[in-house]
Amino acid sequence: MAPALCAICKTERALIKRPKNHAKLCKGCFITIFEDEVHHTITSSQLFYPGEKVAIGASGGKDSTVLASVLKTLNERHNYGLDLILLSIDEGIKGYRDDSLETVKRNAVQYEMPLKVVGYDELYGWTMDQVVETIGKKGNCTYCGVFRRQALDRGAKMLEIKHVVTGHNADDVAETILMNLLRGDLARLSRSTSIVTGDSRSDVKRSKPLKYAYEKEIVLYAHHKKLDYFSTECIYSPEAFRGSARSLIKQLERVRPSAILDIVRSGEDMARLVPGESSSSCGGGCKDKKTAPVARVEDDIGGCGSQNGRTPGGEMAAMETQLRENEASEGLEIDVSKNISQKEDSENKNERAVPIRTGNKNAKPVNRQVLGNCKRCGYMSSQDICQACMLLEGLNKNRPQIQI
Amino acid sequence: MQQPDTPSSGVASGGAAPPAPASLCVKCHLHEATLDSRSQRVCSDCFTKFISAKCIKQVGIIGKDIRNPGTGAASQKKKYLLGLSLGVSSSVLVHLLNENVEYQLAKGRNAPFDLVIVHVDSSGLYPSSSSPGSVQETLEGYRKRYPRFEFRLVPLSAVLDLDTVDWRTLILPSSAVTPPENEQQLHALFFDRLSSPTSRADILRLFTRHLLISSARTESCHALLLGHTTTALAELTLAETAKGRGFSLPWQVNDGPVAVVSHSTAVPTEPITTTTTPTSQSSNATTTTTESQIQVYHPLRDLLRKELVIYATELMGTPSLASDLNIMIPNHPSSATQQAAAAVVSHKDLSIEEVMFRYFAEVEENYPSVVANVARTTGKLVRLLGGDSEPATGSHSSCGMCTMPLDEQGDERWRGELGDEDVEDDMTRSSAGRICYGCERSIRG
Ligand SMILES: [Zn+2]
Ligand SMILES: [Zn+2]
Ligand SMILES: [Zn+2]
Numbered sequence: 144m145a146p147a148l149c150a151i152c153k154t155e156r157a158l159i160k161r162p163k164n165h166a167k168l169c170k171g172c173f174i175t176i177f178e179d180e181v182h183h184t185i186t187s188s189q190l191f192y193p194g195e196k197v198a199i200g201a202s203g204g205k206d207s208t209v210l211a212s213v214l215k216t217l218n219e220r221h222n223y224g225l226d227l228i229l230l231s232i233d234e235g236i237k238g239y240r241d242d243s244l245e246t247v248k249r250n251a252v253q254y255e256m257p258l259k260v261v262g263y264d265e266l267y268g269w270t271m272d273q274v275v276e277t278i279g280k281k282g283n284c285t286y287c288g289v290f291r292r293q294a295l296d297r298g299a300k301m302l303e304i305k306h307v308v309t310g311h312n313a314d315d316v317a318e319t320i321l322m323n324l325l326r327g328d329l330a331r332l333s334r335s336t337s338i339v340t341g342d343s344r345s346d347v348k349r350s351k352p353l354k355y356a357y358e359k360e361i362v363l364y365a366h367h368k369k370l371d372y373f374s375t376e377c378i379y380s381p382e383a384f385r386g387s388a389r390s391l392i393k394q395l396e397r398v399r400p401s402a403i404l405d406i407v408r409s410g411e412d413m414a415r416l417v418p419g420e421s422s423s424s425c426g427g428g429c430k431d432k433k434t435a436p437v438a439r440v441e442d443d444i445g446g447c448g449s450q451n452g453r454t455p456g457g458e459m460a461a462m463e464t465q466l467r468e469n470e471a472s473e474g475l476e477i478d479v480s481k482n483i484s485q486k487e488d489s490e491n492k493n494e495r496a497v498p499i500r501t502g503n504k505n506a507k508p509v510n511r512q513v514l515g516n517c518k519r520c521g522y523m524s525s526q527d528i529c530q531a532c533m534l535l536e537g538l539n540k541n542r543p544q545i546q547i
Numbered sequence: 548m549q550q551p552d553t554p555s556s557g558v559a560s561g562g563a564a565p566p567a568p569a570s571l572c573v574k575c576h577l578h579e580a581t582l583d584s585r586s587q588r589v590c591s592d593c594f595t596k597f598i599s600a601k602c603i604k605q606v607g608i609i610g611k612d613i614r615n616p617g618t619g620a621a622s623q624k625k626k627y628l629l630g631l632s633l634g635v636s637s638s639v640l641v642h643l644l645n646e647n648v649e650y651q652l653a654k655g656r657n658a659p660f661d662l663v664i665v666h667v668d669s670s671g672l673y674p675s676s677s678s679p680g681s682v683q684e685t686l687e688g689y690r691k692r693y694p695r696f697e698f699r700l701v702p703l704s705a706v707l708d709l710d711t712v713d714w715r716t717l718i719l720p721s722s723a724v725t726p727p728e729n730e731q732q733l734h735a736l737f738f739d740r741l742s743s744p745t746s747r748a749d750i751l752r753l754f755t756r757h758l759l760i761s762s763a764r765t766e767s768c769h770a771l772l773l774g775h776t777t778t779a780l781a782e783l784t785l786a787e788t789a790k791g792r793g794f795s796l797p798w799q800v801n802d803g804p805v806a807v808v809s810h811s812t813a814v815p816t817e818p819i820t821t822t823t824t825p826t827s828q829s830s831n832a833t834t835t836t837t838e839s840q841i842q843v844y845h846p847l848r849d850l851l852r853k854e855l856v857i858y859a860t861e862l863m864g865t866p867s868l869a870s871d872l873n874i875m876i877p878n879h880p881s882s883a884t885q886q887a888a889a890a891v892v893s894h895k896d897l898s899i900e901e902v903m904f905r906y907f908a909e910v911e912e913n914y915p916s917v918v919a920n921v922a923r924t925t926g927k928l929v930r931l932l933g934g935d936s937e938p939a940t941g942s943h944s945s946c947g948m949c950t951m952p953l954d955e956q957g958d959e960r961w962r963g964e965l966g967d968e969d970v971e972d973d974m975t976r977s978s979a980g981r982i983c984y985g986c987e988r989s990i991r992g
Contacts, residue, residue: 391906395902398743406791408791409789409791409793416929460913460914466917466920
């Protein structure tokens with residue numbers, strides 16, 4: 144069979160089947176269309192302004208490496224006028240970051256971008272190795288995740304940069320949407336679909352220019368552009384799990400490639416259906432709104448290394464327990480139904496005055512967290528004290544004993 | 548209180564399946580607990596009561612809703628149409644409703660409602676996969692067991708006669724494809740046009756829904772009852788999300804009125820309402836859309852599928868409900884042989900619905916409350932157009948294929964974000980019937 148020709152240029156041989164829609168393309172056309180689509184995302188959401196200083200959250204992994212490469216290309220091609228720098232976080236895990244930091248250092252040279260490495264010790268006074276010494280291996284992924292969530296923002300603040308871009312891709316966003324549906328967390332679902340997150344008060348804006356890019360295409364892009372990246376896996380994740388939502392996404396993609404994008408579409412639409420959100424996030428007149436709506440968010444797609452935001456079996460189990468407790472205390476739902484059926488045969492002996500829940504269509508207000516700012520560090524938080532500061536408090540209490 | 552005399556071999560004998568510990572049911576404190584129900588040990592009696600109470604509670608709500616002024620006189624007898632898939636959930640629903648009617652009659656009261664049961668027969672599409680024995684035969688078993696109810700068999704091809712599908716949505720602007728007019732063409736639609744198992748399952752589901760709704764209307768039923776369990780509603784939520792239909796979830800998952808839209812030149816015989824608007828800029832100027840509504844309910848929404856499986860396979864006597872009615876229960880030992888044939892399907896040939904079915908079967912096993920929470924959460928999403936309890940009426944246009952409201956704001960935004968203006972122009976804006984994002988995916992790839 145003669146080799147098929149590229150569906151776009153119709154001259155080169157098609158070597159790539161696009162994961163997103165199975166279009167057969169040549170290498171050059173694939174790279175171009177990938178870049179064009181990211182450019183479209185950037186312009187349609189008006190992510191940047193000329194002269195803006197933007198930090199790229201760089202881990203040395205494929206997503207952030209591709210992001211850096213594409214942004215450099217587009218910045219030059221379309222004269223964005225951006226001042227780009229690479230911002231890397233060093234968790235302070237001996238040996239773990241060595242290779243990835245080397246990768247980032249090479250990237251800095253390759254892309255001619257300044258690199259700033261900020262350590263957990265600078266940000267929190269603790270390296271992850273010290274945390275592990277204190278609390279042991281179990282559960283330290285929580286610390287790593289919580290600290291990491293704020294690290295980029297805190298690091299950017301130190302450098303007086305107001306905009307951080309991260310390599311989150313369409314798979315990540317889709318995964319977060321399904322995860323929040325499974326968690327029943329509508330408020331977070333609605334926040335996590337925004338391309339721009341951050342807080343007017345926190346001074347640091349976050350965005351994800353690769354929001355519509357498939358993970359598989361990012362891998363292909365990195366491969367065909369021969370990018371220099373390092374695959375990271377947090378070594379401190381003994382609880383690492385085949386994420387429930389993640390594996391579901393992968394199965395769906397296999398069954399229907401468009402599914403990832405379709406989930407993102409659904410998530411964006413559903414964000415408008417969350418009670419109380421519809422007016423704020425997209426207030427009716429979405430049409431003339433050119434810039435993307437900004438959602439305040441305690442970075443949902445955070446977490447540890449490339450295991451970001453996966454639903455661990457542990458989390459599901461914990462939620463199950465929580466829900467059962469709620470059911471138990473909400474109580475008597477079972478008895479309510481019994482009462483009704485008994486009432487119907489009018490021989491009800493022990494009718495109790497239980498509030499009867501009417502139908503399911505009476506939309507109860509969603510339990511919405513009010514986001515404020517942490518009283519200690521100023522980072523946005525639904526509690527008075529943010530999670531990172533809570534964890535630090537616990538750690539610092541232990542410090543004296545450890546040092547003895 | 549009397550302790551049943553069983554050897555108290557101490558703590559559960561450490562094995563995978565310890566002999567049923569002799570504990571008493573936590574509800575009645577009378578019988579031996581033989582089942583786990585929502586983390587409580589109960590007896591089969593109490594379990595059975597629990598199942599029917601959950602269902603009858605919902606049926607009670609329907610009765611109240613329908614008694615509302617406007618729908619009809621208070622004394623008017625209620626009439627429901629039940630969509631029977633021949634699967635475990637809808638079959639148990641038939642059983643429970645029958646039980647309820649018999650109970651009322653035994654008390655010397657009138658039957659609380661009339662019930663028409665409709666099975667949409669799509670076995671013609673997949674002749675190999677249909678269960679042993681013809682559908683007709685299977686249905687005969689139901690008729691025998693529940694003589695009080697009326698069972699109808701509606702062939703899928705009857706959808707071709709419906710004007711609630713805007714058949715123009717199947718016309719491709721750039722090709723000579725025309726809407727199907729006979730059974731062969733319908734078959735060709737499914738297997739030539741709809742490119743993936745997901746698209747086929749999706750459109751089949753919509754056609755089935757159209758047929759049930761239309762039957763309910765011709766039968767002058769007050770409501771359409773569907774057999775979705777909590778588990779099925781959770782599956783539906785995630786499946787529809789994965790098919791890009793997130794916007795319409797509040798209409799799909801909640802109970803209440805949904806819109807019925809006719810696309811026709813003729814005025815319908817019995818218009819319940821009202822808004823007759825000429826389709827704007829239609830190539831066919833004579834086509835009008837007429838909108839009315841129907842109540843749709845899911846009386847099993849508080850029950851898990853696995854609970855109904857226990858109910859149908861273990862509790863309703865010998866032979867069990869499941870074997871008496873020849874119900875196929877996927878992943879259940881009782882239908883292992885039937886399974887064997889179906890199991891050879893490669894993963895790539897699954898539909899999104901099937902992926903979700905498998906996924907939730909697992910989640911349901913260990914985390915039933917998580918499953919229930921998904922359905923409950925989706926129920927909180929608001930219907931953005933036409934108000935919370937209203938179908939999308941009047942000024943909002945609806946999708947010509949699924950009848951769900953068109954999300955013009957979302958479409959516009961998405962076009963901006965994705966930038967495939969030209970493609971979409973062809974599709975959504977063509978003079979032929981307009982369709983939603985999800986239908987577009989299924990029909991036009
Ligand atoms: Zn090409
Ligand atoms: Zn009992
Ligand atoms: Zn539709």
